Amino acid sequence: MVAEPVDVAVIGAGPAGLACATRAAQAGLSVVLLDEQETVGGQIYRAIERSDAQRREILGPDYVAGAALAAEFARSGAAYVPNASVWQVTRERSVHYLKDGKVGSFEAKRVVLATGALERPFPIPGWTLPGVLTAGAAQILLKSAGEVPMEPPVLVGCGPLLYLLGWQYVRAGVPIRALVDTTRNDDRWRAKRHLLSALRAWPDLRKGLQLIRTLREAGVPIHEAADDLRIEGAPGEDGTERAHALSFSVRGVPQRIEANVILLHQGVVPNTQFSWSLRAAHRWDDAQLCFTPQTDSWGELDVTGIFVAGDGGGIAGAKAAQAQGEVTALAIIAQLEAIDQATRDRAAGPLLRRLADARRIRPFLDSLYRPRDENRVPQDDVVVCRCEEVSAGEVRRIVALGCEGPNQAKSFGRCGMGPCQGRMCGLTVTELIADARKVPPASVGYYRIRPPIKPLTLGELAGE
Amino acid sequence: MNSAVANEADVLVIGGGLHGSSSAFFLASRGARVTVLEADYVGRHASGVNAGGVRTLGRPLPEIPLALMSREIWHNIVETIGDDAGFVASGQMKIAESEAELDECRARVALLEAHGFAHEKIIDRASVLELEPALAPHVTGAIWVEQDGYALPYRTTAAFRRAAQAREAVFHEGTPVQRIEQRGERWYAQTPSGTFSAGHLVVTAGAWAGELAQQVGEPVPVYPEGLMLMVTHRVAPFCRSTLGATGRPLSFKQFDNGTVVIGGKLIGIADLPGRHGEVDFARLVRSANTVVDLFPHLRHLGINRAWAGVEALTSDSLPVISPSRRASNLTYSFGYCASGFQLGPGCGKLVSELVLDGVASLPLDAFAIDRFGAVATA
Amino acid sequence: MTSKPLFRVLAPLAPAVADATVQIWFNDQPLDVPGGRSVAAALLAAGVQRFRATPVTGAPRGPYCMMGACFECLVEIDGVPSRKSCLVTVQDGMRIHSQEGARDLPFDADQASPHATQENAHGR
Numbered sequence: 019m020v021a022e023p024v025d026v027a028v029i030g031a032g033p034a035g036l037a038c039a040t041r042a043a044q045a046g047l048s049v050v051l052l053d054e055q056e057t058v059g060g061q062i063y064r065a066i067e068r069s070d071a072q073r074r075e076i077l078g079p080d081y082v083a084g085a086a087l088a089a090e091f092a093r094s095g096a097a098y099v100p101n102a103s104v105w106q107v108t109r110e111r112s113v114h115y116l117k118d119g120k121v122g123s124f125e126a127k128r129v130v131l132a133t134g135a136l137e138r139p140f141p142i143p144g145w146t147l148p149g150v151l152t153a154g155a156a157q158i159l160l161k162s163a164g165e166v167p168m169e170p171p172v173l174v175g176c177g178p179l180l181y182l183l184g185w186q187y188v189r190a191g192v193p194i195r196a197l198v199d200t201t202r203n204d205d206r207w208r209a210k211r212h213l214l215s216a217l218r219a220w221p222d223l224r225k226g227l228q229l230i231r232t233l234r235e236a237g238v239p240i241h242e243a244a245d246d247l248r249i250e251g252a253p254g255e256d257g258t259e260r261a262h263a264l265s266f267s268v269r270g271v272p273q274r275i276e277a278n279v280i281l282l283h284q285g286v287v288p289n290t291q292f293s294w295s296l297r298a299a300h301r302w303d304d305a306q307l308c309f310t311p312q313t314d315s316w317g318e319l320d321v322t323g324i325f326v327a328g329d330g331g332g333i334a335g336a337k338a339a340q341a342q343g344e345v346t347a348l349a350i351i352a353q354l355e356a357i358d359q360a361t362r363d364r365a366a367g368p369l370l371r372r373l374a375d376a377r378r379i380r381p382f383l384d385s386l387y388r389p390r391d392e393n394r395v396p397q398d399d400v401v402v403c404r405c406e407e408v409s410a411g412e413v414r415r416i417v418a419l420g421c422e423g424p425n426q427a428k429s430f431g432r433c434g435m436g437p438c439q440g441r442m443c444g445l446t447v448t449e450l451i452a453d454a455r456k457v458p459p460a461s462v463g464y465y466r467i468r469p470p471i472k473p474l475t476l477g478e479l480a481g482e
Numbered sequence: 483m484n485s486a487v488a489n490e491a492d493v494l495v496i497g498g499g500l501h502g503s504s505s506a507f508f509l510a511s512r513g514a515r516v517t518v519l520e521a522d523y524v525g526r527h528a529s530g531v532n533a534g535g536v537r538t539l540g541r542p543l544p545e546i547p548l549a550l551m552s553r554e555i556w557h558n559i560v561e562t563i564g565d566d567a568g569f570v571a572s573g574q575m576k577i578a579e580s581e582a583e584l585d586e587c588r589a590r591v592a593l594l595e596a597h598g599f600a601h602e603k604i605i606d607r608a609s610v611l612e613l614e615p616a617l618a619p620h621v622t623g624a625i626w627v628e629q630d631g632y633a634l635p636y637r638t639t640a641a642f643r644r645a646a647q648a649r650e651a652v653f654h655e656g657t658p659v660q661r662i663e664q665r666g667e668r669w670y671a672q673t674p675s676g677t678f679s680a681g682h683l684v685v686t687a688g689a690w691a692g693e694l695a696q697q698v699g700e701p702v703p704v705y706p707e708g709l710m711l712m713v714t715h716r717v718a719p720f721c722r723s724t725l726g727a728t729g730r731p732l733s734f735k736q737f738d739n740g741t742v743v744i745g746g747k748l749i750g751i752a753d754l755p756g757r758h759g760e761v762d763f764a765r766l767v768r769s770a771n772t773v774v775d776l777f778p779h780l781r782h783l784g785i786n787r788a789w790a791g792v793e794a795l796t797s798d799s800l801p802v803i804s805p806s807r808r809a810s811n812l813t814y815s816f817g818y819c820a821s822g823f824q825l826g827p828g829c830g831k832l833v834s835e836l837v838l839d840g841v842a843s844l845p846l847d848a849f850a851i852d853r854f855g856a857v858a859t860a
Numbered sequence: 861m862t863s864k865p866l867f868r869v870l871a872p873l874a875p876a877v878a879d880a881t882v883q884i885w886f887n888d889q890p891l892d893v894p895g896g897r898s899v900a901a902a903l904l905a906a907g908v909q910r911f912r913a914t915p916v917t918g919a920p921r922g923p924y925c926m927m928g929a930c931f932e933c934l935v936e937i938d939g940v941p942s943r944k945s946c947l948v949t950v951q952d953g954m955r956i957h958s959q960e961g962a963r964d965l966p967f968d969a970d971q972a973s974p975h976a977t978q979e980n981a982h983g984r
Contacts, residue, residue, distance in 0.1 A: 476714070
C-alpha cells in the first residue's frame with residue numbers, strides 16, 4: 019500500500035466534515051474528505067444534492083440548509099473520495115480505506131474524525147424482527163429513496179428525531195398509526211431545571227413544540243408515558259416471522275397496536291468506533307448516557323494530531339457540528355502555520371459563540387428525553403447482542419461468574435464479537451454490567467475496539 | 483493503601499496468565515498456600531488472546547518432552563481441572579507447497595526419529611487433500627500430528643484459575659508488582675495495594691518478567707513483541723485441522739462456530755509500559771495473502787477483527803524455566819516465544835516440582851536462566 | 861419470497877430517470893424493483909422482508925439502521941456474500957440471494973464432494 023501524503027484527512031461528509039474540509043482547503047491546505055456514501059451530506063443531509071423540490075418540501079428547511087454547505091465544499095478545492103470505507107486510522111495518522119475493492123491509504127499531518135452519531139440501541143422484546151427499523155432508517159429511506167411505509171407505522175420512543183420523522187410523514191401524507199411516547203411527567207419536571215437555558219434557545223424550543231403540535235393537529239394518536247414495550251411477531255404471507263404488533267402499558271393500562279412497520283428511536287449517541295480504536299481517553303456522560311471522547315476546546319483528542327468534530331464528540335446537532343468543523347479547521351490551520359494564533363482566535367470567536375448557542379438547548383433536551391432505564395437495561399429475555407444473539411440474562415449470568423467488564427464478556431461468550439463490533443450493543447452491555455455489579459458505567463468501561471473498523475475481506479487486504 | 487505485610491503465603495506467583503494460573507493450580511493441588519498477583523486481570527494478555535494452538539508439532543528439540551507431557555494433560559483436561567477448555571483434538575498439519583519444502587519436512591521428521599520422537603509423521607499430497615479437501619491443489623504434502631489440536635485461550639486460563647481457587651489459591655487482580663526483594667529466606671513483593679510475602683517466589687510475568695529478573699541481578703535477553711492475529715466472520719465449515727505452512731508463517735484454524743483465526747508470527751507493535759499490542763495492518767497483508775493462496779475460496783471472507791498480543795521472545799527462542807541462579811527460593815517460567823499456550827499445563831506442573839521438590843521430572847538445562855552469557859541490559 | 865411490501869415509493873411529481881424500474885433476481889426469482897436507490901431500499905419496496913437468517917439460531921432479519929452500522933441487511937450480490945445492501949446501489953441484472961446463516965463460501969462449486977453442498981450453517 020503506497021500512502022498518499024496530505025495535510026488534512028477528514029473522515030465523514032456530514033456537516034462537521036464538510037465545514038472542516040471546506041475551511042481547511044480554503045486556507046490553502048491539501049485536504050481529502052473520505053466518506054462511505056456516494057454523495058455528501060452524512061446522515062442528516064443525506065442525498066441532499068440529489069433531492070428534488072418535492073422531497074425538500076417534505077423534509078423541511080433544516081435539511082435544505084445542507085445544500086449550501088455541500089455547494090461550498092464542492093467549490094473549495096478539497097479532494098473528495100466517495101464510496102470509501104475507512105477501516106483503520108492509526109495513532110501515527112495513517113488512514114487506511116477500501117474503495118471499489120481496493121485498499122488505499124493516506125499519511126496525514128492531521129486527521130479529523132467526523133463520523134457523527136449512531137442511533138442509541140433500543141433493546142426491547144422483539145426488536146430484532148423484520149419490520150422493526152430505527153426512525154433514522156425511516157428518514158434515510160425517505161431522503162435517499164423517497165420511500166415511506168405502505169401501511170401506517172407506529173413510532174416508538176422519545177426525542178426530537180422521532181417527532182421530526184412524524185412531522186415529515188404528515189407533510190408527505192403518510193398516515194401514522196400512533197406515536198407511542200415513553201416521555202413521562204417525571205421527565206418534564208426534571209427538565210424544568212434547564213428551562214431557563216432552553217428558553218434562551220427559544221427558536222429551537224419553538225421548533226420542537228411545533229413538531230408535536232403538527233402531529234396532534236393531524237390527528238395522530240399519541241400515547242404518552244408508555245411502559246413495558248414489547249413487539250410481537252407473527253408469520254407474514256411468506257411464512258416467516260415479522261413484526262405484527264406493539265404492546266405497551268400506560269399507567270398500568272395495557273394497550274396493543276397492530277402494525278407491520280415499527281420505528282424505534284430514543285436518541286442518538288456519538289459514534290466512537292475510531293476514537294476507541296485509537297485508545298483515546300473517553301468519559302462517561304451521565305446527561306447523555308454515553309461515552310464521549312475527551313478533547314480540548316479545539317476538538318483535539320489526547321492522541322496528537324487527531325481531532326473529533328461534530329456529534330462524534332458529543333451530541334449537539336447539525337448546526338453545532340458545522341460550527342465545530344470550522345473551529346477544528348482553524349486549529350489545524352494554525353498548527354500547520356498557515357495562520358497565526360491571533361488570527362485563529364479572532365476567527366474562532368464568532369464560531370465558538372455560535373457553538374454555544376447551538377448547544378444551549380441540550381441539557382433541557384437530554385433531561386426531557388432521557389431514555390427509560392428499562393429500555394436501556396432490559397429484562398433477561400431480551401437479545402442485547404443482535405449479531406450473536408446474546409440475551410441480557412446471559413450477560414447477567416456471566417457477571418455472576420466473575421466477569422467484570424465488556425471485554426471479559428466478549429471472551430466468556432460471543433457478546434460483542436459479531437460483525438457490528440458493538441455498535442448495536444456496546445452501551446447496553448456496559449450499562450447492564452454496571453447495573454449488575456452496582457458500579458458506575460464509567461468504571462466498567464467499553465469494548466476494546468480493534469480494526470478493521472469497517473468490513474474488509476481477506477482478498478481485499480491481500481490486494482487481489 | 484497499607485504498607486504492612488499482607489497475606490503470608492507459601493508461594494507468591496507474579497503474573498496471572500496461563501503459566502501463573504497453571505503453576506498456582508499444581509502448587510495448590512499439593513497443599514501449598516498460593517497467592518497470585520496479577521497487574522491487569524487473569525488472561526488479559528498473551529494467555530487470553532493467542533491463537534489457541536495445542537501443538538507439539540514443530541517444537542524445538544529441547545521442548546519436545548515438555549510438550550508431549552503437557553499434551554497428556556490436555557487429553558485429560560476435564561479430569562484435571564473440571565473444564566474442557568474448548569479443547570478439540572483436530573490434529574495439526576504443517577503444509578509443504580513445493581518439493582523442496584517437502585524435503586525440509588522429511589529432514590525434520592528424520593531428525594526427530596533419530597532422537598526417539600515419533601509424533602510427527604509425513605503424509606503425502608493425496609492424504610493431505612483427503613484430510614482437508616478445501617486446500618489449494620498445489621500442496622505437495624505435510625507433517626501431520628493427529629493428537630494435536632486447539633483450545634480456547636481465555637477459557638483455558640480462566641479454568642485453571644478457577645481450579646486453583648477451588649484449592650484455596652488466592653488471586654489478586656489489578657495488583658501490579660513494582661519491586662521484589664528477598665530478606666533472609668523470605669520474598670517480598672511490593673504493590674500499590676500493599677506488600678505480599680512468601681517463602682517462595684515464582685515469576686510467570688510473561689513479557690514483563692525481564693524487569694523482575696533484572697531486579698534480582700540476573701538480566702535475561704527477553705523482549706516483547708506484539709504478535710498479530712485476525713479472526714474472520716463466520717463461514718460454513720470447511721477445515722477441521724489446525725494448519726501451519728513450511729515456507730511462510732501461518733497459523734490457521736476454523737472454530738466450531740465457523741470463525742477462522744489466522745496468525746503466524748507476524749509482528750505488530752508491543753507497548754510494554756502501556757500494556758497493549760498494536761496491529762500493523764500492512765504486515766497482516768502477508769497473512770491474508772497466504773490464506774488466499776492456500777484457500778482461494780476465502781477471498782470473500784470478511785475480517786472481523788485484528789489484534790496484537792504482547793508476547794515475550796528470547797534471543798534463542800526457548801523459554802526460561804529455571805530456578806534463579808542468584809537467589810534462593812525463586813523460580814522463573816516465562817519467555818515462551820508465542821509458543822507457550824500448549825505448554826501451559828505441563829510447565830505449571832514442572833514449576834510445582836521445582837518449587838516443592840527442588841528438581842523437575844524432565845530435563846530443563848536448555849531453559850536455564852544463566853545460559854545466555856553476558857547480556858546487555860536495555 | 862416476497863409479500864406485500866412494507867415500504868412504497870412516494871409518487872414523485874416528475875419521475876427521475878434514475879428511479880426507473882430495474883429487473884433483478886432475488887433467490888432465483890425475477891423481481892422488478894425501483895432503481896436509483898440502495899439494494900435494501902429496492903428490496904423493501906418490492907416486498908422482501910427477510911433478508912437473511914442469523915448464523916446462531918437461523919432467526920429472520922431485515923434492515924434495521926439503513927446506514928451500515930447494524931449488519932442486518934446482509935445479502936449475497938452476484939456471488940459475493942455479506943454485502944451490506946443498504947450501501948450498495950441496485951443495478952439492472954443483479955443476482956441477489958438472502959444470506960442463510962454463516963456465509964456460504966463453497967470452496968469448489970463443481971466438485972461433488974460432501975463439502976461441495978455445505979450443510980446449511982443454521983445453528984453454527
